[in-house]
Structures are given as C-alpha cells and as structure tokens.
Amino acid sequence: MKKSVTLSLRIGFGLSLLLLIISSVLSYTSIQKLLFNSFWVDHTGQVLQSLEKTISTMKDAETGQRGYLLTGRQEFLEPYNGSYYKALNEINKVQNLTVDNPRQQRNVKVVKSILLNRMTILKSLIDKKNGGKTVTVDDLRQGKANMDALRQAIRIMENEENRLMVLRSARLRNSASLTPALIIAAAILSFLITGFFYIRITADLSRRNHLLQDLKAQDDMTQKRIALLSNVADQIASGNYAIQFTEQERGMLGAFAFPLNKMAADLKMVFDRLSASAWMQSGIAGLNDKMVGTKNLSDLSGEVLRYCLAYTDSQAGAIYSLQGGKLHLQNSYALSNSAQQQFDLGEGLIGQSAMDGKTRLLENIDPELVTTSYILEGLNVSSMVVVPLFENRQVRGVMELLTINGFKEKQLEFLQLISHNVGIGLVGAQNRQQLKELLEELQVQTEELQLQRTEMEGINAELVGHGQQLQASEEELRVQQEELQQSNEELEERNRMINLRNAEIQQKSDEIEQSTKYKSEFMANMSHELRTPLNSILLLSRYLSENMQQNMNAEQLESAGIINQAGNGLLVLIDDLLDLSKIEAGKMELEYxxxxxxxxxxxxxxxxxxxxxxxxxxxxxxxxxxxxxxxxxxxxxxxxxxxxxxxxxxxxxxxxxxxxxxxxxxxxxxxxxxxxxxxxxxxxxxxxxxxxxxxxxxxxxxxxxxxxxxxxxxxxxxxxxxxxxxxxxxxxxxxxxxxxxxxx
Missing domain, CATH: 3.30.565.10 (Histidine kinase-like ATPase, C-terminal domain)
Structure with a gap:
C-alpha cells in the first residue's frame, strides 16, 4: 500500500507538473503567434503608407508641371524635380515588402510601368513648353488619363492590402482570445487532477493510520501549491495580468514560479499594448468626426480643443494659428482675460515650438508660474505640453494643454498622432475663409466694371446725339442755299446768314471732333485701368478652378470656372475697345x-x-x-x-x-x-x-x-x-x- 500511495503521489505530481509545462508551452506559443500576427498587421500598414506616399509624390510632380505650364517660371518646377526618384524609391520599398505576395508583385510591375510613362509625359510637356511650342488639350488629356490609370493601379494594391489587413486582424483577435482559453482549460484540468488524487490519497491514508502524519504534511504542501496555482490561473483568466508570486510563494512553488511570473508579465505587456492602440485609434476617429463640416476657424479650433481636453483628462488649454508670421489665439479653455493674445515666432515656449516644430513637455511646474494666466477653480496644474500642428510638413499652429494629474505616455503619443490632422483642419478652415473673402471682392469688382460700362454707353449715346444735330444743321444749310438761289434780292443778307451758320457748324464740328478725341483717350485709359484688376481676377479664378488644395466642392469649382470664362471674354472686349480707340485716335503704329x-x-x-x-x-x-x-x-x-x-x-x-x-x-x-x-x-x-x-x-x-x-x-x-x-x-x-x- 505504501508503494501505491507513493505511486499515486508520483503520478499526481507528475501529471500536475506535465500539465503546468504543457500549459506554459501552449501559452508561450500563443503569445508568439499573437506577436507574429501583430507584426504582419504593422507590415500591411507600412505597405499602405508607401503607396500613399507614391501617389502623393506624383500629385506634387503634376502640380509643379501645371504651375510651370501656366506661368513659365522655373520655380514652379521645384515639386517636380526629384519626384520620379522619390516615387520610384517608395514603389521599390513596396516591392521589397510584398516579395511574399505574387499578386502584389505583378501589381507593382504595372504601377512601375504607368509611373514611368507618366513621368515621360510630364517631361515631354515641360520640354514642349521650353521649346516655345503650344501645349494642347489633347496633351493634357493624355496626362490625365495616365494619372487616372496610376490611381486605379495603386487603388487595386491598396484594396489587396486592406483585404490582407482584415484577415491578419482576424488572426490577431483569434490569437488574443486563445491564450485565456488555454489558461482556463489548464486550471480546470488542474482542479480535476488535484481532486482525483486528493480523494485517492485520503482513502489510502484512512486505511493506513500509521502513515497519516507523514502524508498529512505532504498533502498540506500539495494543497497549498495547487491552491496557489489555481488562484494564479483564476487571476490571469479574469484579466489580472499584473499578478506576481511573493518570496514565500516562490519558495513553495519552486521552479514553477518563474515561468508563471514570465507568462503573466508577457500577457500584461501584450494586452496593454493592444489597449493603448485601441484607445488612440478611437480618439483619432472621434476627433475626425468633430472636424467634419464647413466650420470657420474659431468654431473648428474650439471643437478640437474641447475634445482633446476631455480625451487627455486636461483642465485648460489654447489653440493658436500661424498667420502673417505670428501666432494668433483662436480659442481657449479656462484662459484668463489678461492672457497674451499673440506670439512672435521664437517667443516663449509657444513661439519656439512653432519655430522648430518640436513638442515640449513641462512637469512638476511651480504653481506661481501658471496660475497667473489660467483659472482652474483654485487647483494648480502640474504639467504642461505644447504641441505644434502640421500641414504638409509645415507648422500651421500650436496647441497648449495643461493638467493637474500629469500626462501619460499614451496621451502624449496621441497628441503627436493628431497634430497633422488638426493642422490640416486649421488650414482648410483658413482657406475656406480666404475663398469667401476673394469671392466677395470679386463681386464688388464686377459691379464696378458694370457701372463703368454703363457710363461708357451713356457717352456713346451722347455722341450719337451730336451727330444727329450735325445732320440737322447740314439739312438747314441745304435749305438756305436753295432759298438763296431763288431770292437774288436777299443775296447779301443770305450770304451773311450762311457765313454765320457755317461758323456755327464749324464750331459744332470742332466740338464733335474734340469729343471724339476725348472719347478715344478715355476708352484707351479706361481699358488700361480695367486690365489691372481683371488680370488679378483671372489669376485668382484660375487658381480656384485648379483646386490645388483639393478643398472645393463641384459647385464652387463650377463658379470659379464661370468667373474665369467671363473674365477672359471681358479681357477680349477690352482689347478690342483699345484697338478701336487707337485706330480712331490715329495712334495705331505699324511695325513692318x-x-x-x-x-x-x-x-x-x-x-x-x-x-x-x-x-x-x-x-x-x-x-x-x-x-x-x-x-x-x-x-x-x-x-x-x-x-x-x-x-x-x-x-x-x-x-x-x-x-x-x-x-x-x-x-x-x-x-x-x-x-x-x-x-x-x-x-x-x-x-x-x-x-x-x-x-x-x-x-x-x-x-x-x-x-x-x-x-x-x-x-x-x-x-x-x-x-x-x-x-x-x-x-x-x-x-x-x-x-x-x-x-x-
């Protein structure tokens, strides 16, 4: 019977140890698989980022070429220069990242071919412009068709990567849910094995009382270990991955303590990372929802500031936008009336962050340095962060946040991630405001041109009246000459009257000639005066119709096109009026x-x-x-x-x-x-x-x-x-x- 008890103990402890090793190995394998799936999710994100950079670089090259074709200035070719090698470098990076995917490798070859063809077309149009030749609409349509093909090819690759992202995310979730299931299963099996051998050993001890004392001590130790293992398994299964064995517990478990501690620590690290990533993605999505719509700069900055304060558990803050080389306060929260309204670049922490584009964090702040500018209901802040806001790699504003609790690492990382989104939103609001002002100015100038045209029509009507008077005078002269032929007796009197009438006619003729001269000079001067604001209108309307910032809807683009078309028609009319005035005034000079x-x-x-x-x-x-x-x-x-x-x-x-x-x-x-x-x-x-x-x-x-x-x-x-x-x-x-x- 002693051998039976010993054998039972060996089998029980062996199975428990084997179960513990198996569960540890399975948990470790599950964690490795979780990390492996996380790596491939990040890998897909890198491919999508490189594809986005490729199409962005080609857009920059096309914008530079279009500016050069319109103006003929070399400075507009700056985005175009080097764009081919930048785009080719990004697509080569995609090719290296997708070497394991034959379908994407074929797609990469298609994109490279279209990319090379597009750059050839861009260069040919620039060379055509340099050679003084005319760039036709067919040339531009060919470039547009090629650019559309490039977008379509990259969109196909993005769709493939998004499909892989969905699959890999599903595998990641499956791996994350498998580990707790393995731990729970191991705990259940541990309980079953412990219960089974406890009953068997208790029955053997009851039949052999003389072995009770020795077996009791061993049984107590075994129960403590099993209870400790069960408690750890329950804690991990319930999500408490921070649990660790004490010194006494490690002495009880021996070699089992270290792998269990390591398993809990690895699980805590993985789930903390997933939780932080989900928190940031949720914050970014919420902020993007807040910025949707056609808000003005003040309202948009207020929405963004209140959202960031709530999401980062901050108590005060402000947003500044960069305009005219200075930072202007757009909105604030808990800011006193005596606070500074604008900063120069390099002035204070806010101006310095705008100058060098770096985030600055101050912790353990002296309360006397902050409470003079911010009112927080008697509470003093302990930390302050100043985050520059970017658009197209340029600082467009600064956001300042203060808190009484201190900033966590994930909160700072969240602020860094949203800095570009907020910067783009601020620039979009500024562009909408500028567009509104330009349209109002254009309307005023159009009304002024209409008024000047009405005045010119009045002058022409007056000239027609003078001509009719001259014709009437000539008719009177003819009648008088007939009367002179019929009446010889009144010849001398009639001659005097004719001379007098001729003098009046000559005076009127001189007045008409002088009026015609004044009209021609007025039309010539007015044509030159009208061309200056009209050229500004044409340039602004062309800039609006090209929509380089991609921030105008179809109705706005149509309005800008109509303005440009009407301006060109008015410019042709002004040129015709100017030529007619020169001809009538005898000032048209020919160069043979x-x-x-x-x-x-x-x-x-x-x-x-x-x-x-x-x-x-x-x-x-x-x-x-x-x-x-x-x-x-x-x-x-x-x-x-x-x-x-x-x-x-x-x-x-x-x-x-x-x-x-x-x-x-x-x-x-x-x-x-x-x-x-x-x-x-x-x-x-x-x-x-x-x-x-x-x-x-x-x-x-x-x-x-x-x-x-x-x-x-x-x-x-x-x-x-x-x-x-x-x-x-x-x-x-x-x-x-x-x-x-x-x-x-």
Missing amino acids: EQVRIEDILDHMGALFLPISREKKLEFKVETHVKNRTDLETDQVRLEQILKNLISNAIKFTNQGTVSLIVRDAANESAIEFVVTDTGIGIPSDKHGLIFEAFKQADGATNRHYGGTGLGLSISRELAKLLGGQILLESTVNKGSIFTLSVPV
Missing part, C-alpha cells in the same frame, strides 16, 4: 518686317485646329502663292485680322469645313488671304452693316452666337492701315468668303 508666309499659316493652324476638332469641323490651310515665300508687313496686325475672320467662320459654322487659302492676287503687287466657311451665311443687304462697330447681321444671330460686333470693324480698319482691303461674298445657309488683300 519681312514675314514668311509659311510661318503665318503654321500659327493659324496651331491656334485653330484644336478648336475646330472640338466643334467637329474640318479646318484646311493651303497656299497657292507662286515665286514668293515672304512679304513685308506688320505680322501682329495681319495675324489679328486673320484670327478675327477664322474665329467668326468657326463660330457661325455648325458643320462642314472652314478653310484658309493664300493665293496671288490679280495685281502682282498684292496677295490674298481667303477665309471660306459653310456656315449660316449673311444676307446681301447686311454686307455693309457687319463692318460697323457694335453691329451684327441680325438680332437672332446676336442672341444665339454672342459677340460684341467689334472684330470685323477693327479688321477693316487694320486692313486699310496695311494698305489693303477686305471683300465679302456670302449666301444665306451656304456660307461666306472673306478675302483679305495685302500689298507685298
């Missing part, structure tokens, strides 16, 4: 030079081929000039006439062909530029009318096709200055032929 006929045709083709394609018209350019390649004329004014004639032909032609033909005139001292279209045509009784200023063929045409009626009038006057003329042949619904004759 030798001009190649081929160059003129090339310019017209490059200018009007894209427009005709967009309207689905056929545009032909032909030359039939023999024994001559150039002519002496003013190229700018000649091309201005041709632009007016061709643009009118395209505007009034809905289908068919528009052509420009150069040929020898019947007079060998001139050549002819013939513009032919298959448009709506012009009635024969309107042929002379269309060459008058502010006149068009009829009201219906004016309403349907628009325009000011200045183009043909200016063209006729310019043709006269060049020593030539414009002839018209037209049939309604069959088309028109405008022939410009220019001396060589």
